[in-house]
Amino acid sequence: MSSSSPPKITSKSTLPTSSPRKPWSHHLTLDTLLRVLRNTLLSPFIAWIIVLCLRAQVTPPTDPAWIIAVAYATALTLLFAAKVINHRVAHGIPRTVDSANEVVLVTGGASGLGLLVSQIYAMRGASVAVLDIRDIGSKEQDEVFGEDVRYFKCDVGNRTSLEDVQEKIKEELGTPTIIINCAAARINGRSLLNLPAEAFEKTVRTNLMAAFYLYQIFLPGIIVEAENGGTIVTVSSVLGQLSPAGLADYSASKAGLSALHRTMEAEFRGDERIKMLLVETGQMATPLFDWVRTPSHFFAPVLEPVEVAREIVAAVDSGRGGVLRLPAFATLVNWYAVLPGAVQLVARYLSGIDNAVSSGIQKRDEESEHRYPLRSNKKAE
Known part of the structure; x- marks a missing residue:
């Protein structure tokens, strides 16, 4: 990540720590309910099991229960087949992925989601290169990443630094x-009128320009040298489309990042060896948004980074491209864009999305004042 004064990182800061046990109601979310439904009532397999049970009871074909069960199972099967065909037509045949023969490059991999992805691939036997601007001592690298991960301190927002690292990774x-x-850059949480131009520029450089440099420098190697092709994963955010108040720089950069990915997908659509995976997530439990509280835990739960990392690795290992959106509400973002303006305003008001950042800042300041009262008094003076 791009920063003028990179923080010092130690292995202790990246190791998992114990957290207080959460109540059972914390796990009751829209995603949980949909996951249960997909494996029960909305599963074609379960639907045909019901048909077989009715058949075992010698239910006559003219019986309403038999007709409804067969029609329901057939409808679910057709929807499943349509989904598979749609994905195959849109994104082509999946490429073969063998973790042991892949070289994985992860930017922003010294913490959060990037660190988890790096560790997962390291455990699978892949060669992993991690790029980040944080300071990690050579003795700490094995504890943080594992023995088979190579760490390169690099400002991904600097093209020259990326070009130098490319040669080292290749060798x-x-x-x-x-x-x-x-x-990704930390969010500033300031309104447009209070946002310094330097802060806006830094966010765009880290979130958007860094991706532009990264793909321009490393994609030619995949096209020319990789016989089995490769996969490009862009981790963006649904905030690029929802654009909450107080996140002008972050939302603009993420919207541009998603657009950049889709443009690359259009340019490489004819090459079956190149797979593009766009990941647009909601809020994750990472330091980027640790002081922001999601407006509704039921509809928009805070994602655990390990859950997102697991989904990314599974999608890459399947060899497919496409779009991965988490949690469940993120899949509805495209539908939100076509709603009438008045309905959008009502949805924003009910969700509280435009107050989340300001409320988070107020709570953060209150906690800071409670923890460091002397510091707050000095500022007041």
Whole structure:
């Protein structure tokens, strides 16, 4: 990640820590309910099991229960087949992925989501290169990433630094075939009129320009040298489309990042060896948004980074491209865009999305004042 004064990181800061046990109601979310439904009432397999049970009871074909069960199972099967065909037509045949023969490049991989993805691939035997601007001592690298991960301190928002690192990665590990862009800047949480131009520029450089440099530098290697092709993963955010108040720089950069990914997908659509995966998530439990509280835990739960990392790795290993949106409400973002303006305003008011940042800042300041009262008094003076 791009920063003028990179913080010092230690292995202790990246190791998982115990957290207080959460009540059972914390896990009751829209995603949980949909997951249960997909494996029960909305599963074609379960629907045909019901048909077989009715058949075992010698239910006559003219019986309403038999007709409804067969019609329901057939409808679910057709929907499942249509989904598979749609994905195949839109994104082509999946490429073969063998973790042991892949070289994985992860930006922003010294913490949060990037760190988890790096660790997962390291455990699977892949060659992993991690890029980040944080300071990690050579002795701490094995504890943080594992023995088979190579760490390169690099400002991904600086093209020259990326070009220098490219040569080192190629010499030590080979040509990267899986590129996962997780680098992101911390949010400022300021309104447009109070946002310094330097802060806006820094966010755009880290979230958007860094991706532009990354793909321009590393994609040619996949196209020319990788026989089995490669996968490009862009980690963006639904905030690029929802654009909450107080996140002008972050939302603008993420909207541009998603647009950049879709443009690349259009340019490489004819090459079946190149797979593009766009990941647009809601709020994750990472330091980027640790002081922001989601407006509704039921509809928009805070994602655990390990859950997102697991979904990304599974999608990459399947060899497919496409769009991965988490949690469930994120899949409805495109529908939100076509709603009438008045309905959008009502939805924003009910969700509280435009008050989340300001409320988070107020709570953060109150907690800071409670923890450091002397510091707050000095500021007041």
